[in-house]
Amino acid sequence: MTxxxxxxxxxxxxxxxxxxLEREAPKNxxxxxxxxxxxxxxxxxxxxxxGATMFDTxxxxxxxxxxxxxxxxxxxKRKNDxxxxxxxxxxxxxxxxxxxxGAMSLEELIQEAGEAGVRITVCNLSMDLMEIKxxxxxxxxxxSFAGVAAFVDMCSQSKQCWFM
Amino acid sequence: xxxxxLKETKTDSELKALKIGKLVDARxxxxxxxxxxxxxxxxxxxxxxxxxxxxxxxxxxVDIQRWCRKMxxxxxxxxxxxxxxxxxxxRKV
Numbered sequence: 001m002t003x004x005x006x007x008x009x010x011x012x013x014x015x016x017x018x019x020x021l022e023r024e025a026p027k028n029x030x031x032x033x034x035x036x037x038x039x040x041x042x043x044x045x046x047x048x049x050x051g052a053t054m055f056d057t058x059x060x061x062x063x064x065x066x067x068x069x070x071x072x073x074x075x076x077k078r079k080n081d082x083x084x085x086x087x088x089x090x091x092x093x094x095x096x097x098x099x100x101x102g103a104m105s106l107e108e109l110i111q112e113a114g115e116a117g118v119r120i121t122v123c124n125l126s127m128d129l130m131e132i133k134x135x136x137x138x139x140x141x142x143x144s145f146a147g148v149a150a151f152v153d154m155c156s157q158s159k160q161c162w163f164m
Numbered sequence: 165x166x167x168x169x170l171k172e173t174k175t176d177s178e179l180k181a182l183k184i185g186k187l188v189d190a191r192x193x194x195x196x197x198x199x200x201x202x203x204x205x206x207x208x209x210x211x212x213x214x215x216x217x218x219x220x221x222x223x224x225x226v227d228i229q230r231w232c233r234k235m236x237x238x239x240x241x242x243x244x245x246x247x248x249x250x251x252x253x254x255r256k257v
Contacts, residue, residue, distance in 0.1 A: 047196055050196045051199070054199050055234050102197065102221075104193075
């Protein structure tokens with residue numbers, strides 16, 4: 001083997017390794033797994049998401065189990081209670097006086113998150129378990145459905161992953 | 165640990181004398197409202213210009229300090245007014 005083909009081979013190997021590193025390197029991205037349907041938890045999740053957008057950090061939110069209830073559109077009426085949860089037909093409310101303190105409601109936080117480009121992914125299985133139909137969810141600019149592997153992949157691309 | 169990027173660089177009288185490039189009135193909204201309004205307004209502040217963020221949320225001071233450090237702007241300081249704060253920063257990028 002000549003020295004030049006040797007160098008070519010070395011270069012190709014290096015390019016492959018750099019590409020692999022780039023694929024695996026975490027991006028300026030945060031992934032929030034939202035499993036709780038407690039409105040305080042979901043509000044906190046959206047506040048963290050908005051905080052991250054301040055730093056031009058990309059945000060993925062993955063909603064599972066009771067967390068999915070936060071994405072129910074209160075304007076769209078449901079026929080039955082949510083199974084497996086203590087909630088009634090509508091998402092529960094916080095017990096704080098948000099208006100009095102100038103704080104945003106969950107609806108307003110979701111609106112801001114949509115405008116800031118926060119991506120929402122909803123777990124398909126949770127939609128089934130919670131017996132929620134797609135048309136019962138909020139109108140959100142960047143909402144899709146996926147399984148848990150997608151969530152893990154989002155986490156692997158992110159510098160920070162939170163589960164709440 | 166003393167982080168110089170988090171410390172104010174101007175005195176009260178210097179802050180009062182600043183020429184404001186962009187004023188953001190975020191009074192009456194709570195966290196994260198003032199930060200979101202500041203970020204939105206950044207595009208209207210020229211690079212090298214001073215932005216004043218008026219907020220009635222005390223958390224805005226430290227949030228702006230840390231935001232400036234991360235985003236490459238300069239935190240200049242804050243003034244306490246009657247019922248609200250003015251937080252000043254220099255847009256550098």
